[in-house]
Amino acid sequence: xxxxxxxxxxxxxxxxxxxxxxxxxxxxxxxxxxxxxxxxxxxxxxxxxxxxxxxxxxxxxxxxxxxxxxxxxxxxxxxxxxxxxxxxxxxxxxxxxxxxxxxxxxxxxxxxxxxxxxxxxxxxxxxxxxxxxxxxxxxxxxxxxxxxxxxxxxxxxxxxxxxxxxxxxxxxxxxxxxxxxxxxxxxxxxxxxx
Numbered sequence: 001x002x003x004x005x006x007x008x009x010x011x012x013x014x015x016x017x018x019x020x021x022x023x024x025x026x027x028x029x030x031x032x033x034x035x036x037x038x039x040x041x042x043x044x045x046x047x048x049x050x051x052x053x054x055x056x057x058x059x060x061x062x063x064x065x066x067x068x069x070x071x072x073x074x075x076x077x078x079x080x081x082x083x084x085x086x087x088x089x090x091x092x093x094x095x096x097x098x099x100x101x102x103x104x105x106x107x108x109x110x111x112x113x114x115x116x117x118x119x120x121x122x123x124x125x126x127x128x129x130x131x132x133x134x135x136x137x138x139x140x141x142x143x144x145x146x147x148x149x150x151x152x153x154x155x156x157x158x159x160x161x162x163x164x165x166x167x168x169x170x171x172x173x174x175x176x177x178x179x180x181x182x183x184x185x186x187x188x189x190x191x192x193x194x
Contacts, residue, residue, distance in 0.1 A: 049154045049157045049158045050154075051150070053154070053157055054150065054153050054154070054157075054164075054166045055164065055165050055166060056165075056166045056167075056168050057138070057165045057166065057167055057168075058169070059167070059169050059173045059174060059177045059179070061165075061167075062138055062140070062165075062167040062169075062174065062179075063177070063179060065136055065138055065165070066078065066092065066094070066138075066179075069094060074133055074134055074135065075134070075135050075136065076134060076135065076136040076137070076138055077094075077095075077096060077131065077134040077136075077137055077138070078092050078094060078095035078096070078138045078139075078140060078167075079095065079096055079097075079098055079131075079137055079138065079139045079140075079152060079156075080092070080095045080096070080097050080098070080140060080141070081097075081098055081099060081100040081139065081141055081148040081149060081151070081152040082097070082099075082141055082142065082146075082148060083099060084097055084099060086142070087183070088183055088184055088186075089183050089184055089185060089186055090171065090181045090182070090183035090184075090185060091171070091181060091182065091183055092140065092171065092174060092179065092180075092181060092182075093180055093181070093182045095140075098128065098152065100148045100151055100152055131156070131161055132161065135163060136163040136164075136165060137156060137161060137163065137164045137165065138165045138166075138167050139152050139153045139156070139164065139165070139166055139167065140166075140167040140169075140170045140171060140174070141170045141171070142170050142171055142172060143169065143170045143171070143172040143173070144168045144169055144170065144172075144173070146170055149166055149167070149168070149170065150166065153165075153166045
């Protein structure tokens, strides 16, 4: 079922209607209260996110952000949306694994929270509330063709996290350019070998 709030957010005509209500009934306390209630309900609108909202960064920019995180741990957090097995096998040091299926489920819970009164929204789940502690979030996956990094980046932007960067080259380009990695080095195929 579509959220009627989305239509209100995207429609500038709604704001003109609200301005008209205020001008016609400026002395009416009921109109003022109704207008305030309307504005408070707009606070829950989820922004529409597209590929044009993503901020891609190069491997050089990713390495600079990673180097900053080595001296200031709250500067940048790298996020890896791949399956936990792939993450355990190899990842950028310091990266946090947020599997895309879990992130999508948490995002659905958070979006459902926007239908609740504004005073209840703050205590309901975001993808991961601790991500707000970081100045920048860099999302990467295997390579430039990996959709999971794009999906997680969009989920984070939709959840109103700031400074979300998409490292499109991913782990492949990171390694090709001499970036260090950590992990077991075992893939599913090699861990099942006799």
